[in-house]
Amino acid sequence: MVASAKRINSYEESTSSLTEMTDDLNAELKASSPTNSDFLPSNDVWYYDGGILLVAENTAFRVHGAVIAEQCEVFRDMFSVPQSPTADAAQAETRDGCRVLRLQDSAADLKHFLKSIYDISYFLPGVTTKFPIVASVLRLSTKYNAPVLRQRAINLIATAYPSSCAAWDARSTKRLVPPFEDEHFAYIELAIKTDVRVILPSVYYALTRLPLAKALGGLRSLAVSPADQWDVCTNFLVGRELTTQAELMHVVKFLKTDFSRPGCKDSRHCGNMLHVAAFHTLNHVADTVPYHHQWCGGKLEEGVTTIGLCASCNLTVKDTINSGREKVWEVLPASFGLGDWETLKAVDGVDVQEIGPQ
Numbered sequence: 001m002v003a004s005a006k007r008i009n010s011y012e013e014s015t016s017s018l019t020e021m022t023d024d025l026n027a028e029l030k031a032s033s034p035t036n037s038d039f040l041p042s043n044d045v046w047y048y049d050g051g052i053l054l055v056a057e058n059t060a061f062r063v064h065g066a067v068i069a070e071q072c073e074v075f076r077d078m079f080s081v082p083q084s085p086t087a088d089a090a091q092a093e094t095r096d097g098c099r100v101l102r103l104q105d106s107a108a109d110l111k112h113f114l115k116s117i118y119d120i121s122y123f124l125p126g127v128t129t130k131f132p133i134v135a136s137v138l139r140l141s142t143k144y145n146a147p148v149l150r151q152r153a154i155n156l157i158a159t160a161y162p163s164s165c166a167a168w169d170a171r172s173t174k175r176l177v178p179p180f181e182d183e184h185f186a187y188i189e190l191a192i193k194t195d196v197r198v199i200l201p202s203v204y205y206a207l208t209r210l211p212l213a214k215a216l217g218g219l220r221s222l223a224v225s226p227a228d229q230w231d232v233c234t235n236f237l238v239g240r241e242l243t244t245q246a247e248l249m250h251v252v253k254f255l256k257t258d259f260s261r262p263g264c265k266d267s268r269h270c271g272n273m274l275h276v277a278a279f280h281t282l283n284h285v286a287d288t289v290p291y292h293h294q295w296c297g298g299k300l301e302e303g304v305t306t307i308g309l310c311a312s313c314n315l316t317v318k319d320t321i322n323s324g325r326e327k328v329w330e331v332l333p334a335s336f337g338l339g340d341w342e343t344l345k346a347v348d349g350v351d352v353q354e355i356g357p358q
């Protein structure tokens with residue numbers, strides 16, 4: 001199931017029918033022609049009393065139909081239909097008394113997915129899990145309609161790309177999927193292919209902190225359809241501009257000459273310092289790393305102290321920046337064409353209790 005990254009118009013747009021998925025899987029099975037001994041048993045998932053061989057690439061996983069049907073609606077649906085003697089050759093393929101189902105997934109994806117089904121400790125909620133495992137489980141739980149595992153995967157990736165400013169600032173210590181190089185692009189690709197939108201605003205936000213050429217270079221390499229790629233690039237570029245505007249309006253508004261600084265100990269001095277800061281901001285607003293980002297990225301102490309204000313103005317400016325960043329985050333989804341946080345969280349079922357405050 002490949003989802004589109006188009007702007008959200010309604011809840012219904014993000015749903016797909018079980019019938020569709022079952023039909024897709026049956027078509028996939030029929031398209032694969034059986035041959036002899038073209039697969040090897042998996043070292044990771046092989047139960048001798050299992051009656052089903054799931055074959056991905058050249059690896060066979062021997063499993064119990066009832067166990068995977070319990071988790072996956074698509075398999076449940078398929079196994080509920082008894083095989084008839086006249087079933088076509090692809091569906092009738094057996095090996096050592098096991099029914100053979102050839103899937104067009106990667107062996108790695110299937111391994112992680114099946115281990116998550118069989119081994120309760122392999123894919124636990126609230127436990128640090130590496131991206132390849134989470135991504136595999138999310139892909140196949142989406143494809144085979146395994147809602148519990150899909151939700152668990154979404155909750156995990158939502159700790160890496162959370163939906164609030166406070167959670168973003170704490171993400172380096174709170175995230176349950178460890179970081180890796182160029183991860184933003186891998187998450188976008190995963191989100192599009194599995195139709196998970198709740199992480200996209202903060203992924204796009206992270207991209208706005210990169211030089212534009214680097215961000216666009218990564219987006220150009222996404223393994224998604226040209227239509228999805230166009231939507232992603234458009235949403236990102238429009239959102240980047242809107243985010244900059246929102247930051248200048250809400251976060252950096254203390255640089256305006258009419259900004260009120262009640263309790264200032266030295267109005268002339270602080271006015272001059274803010275004038276210098278405004279001058280620097282204006283000169284560097286279009287840099288690869290804009291000057292004003294020092295106040296928008298959660299490192300307030302460092303950024304504000306460099307201005308050289310009195311203690312009272314320091315406090316005023318910090319409060320302004322804090323509340324301004326909250327406002328920027330509130331409108332992040334809308335800026336990137338993704339609606340609002342509440343809808344995104346409702347559609348993707350992000351479990352706030354499980355992953356902590358967002």
Ligand SMILES: [Zn+2]
Nearest residue numbers: 264270310313
């Ligand atoms: Zn002052």
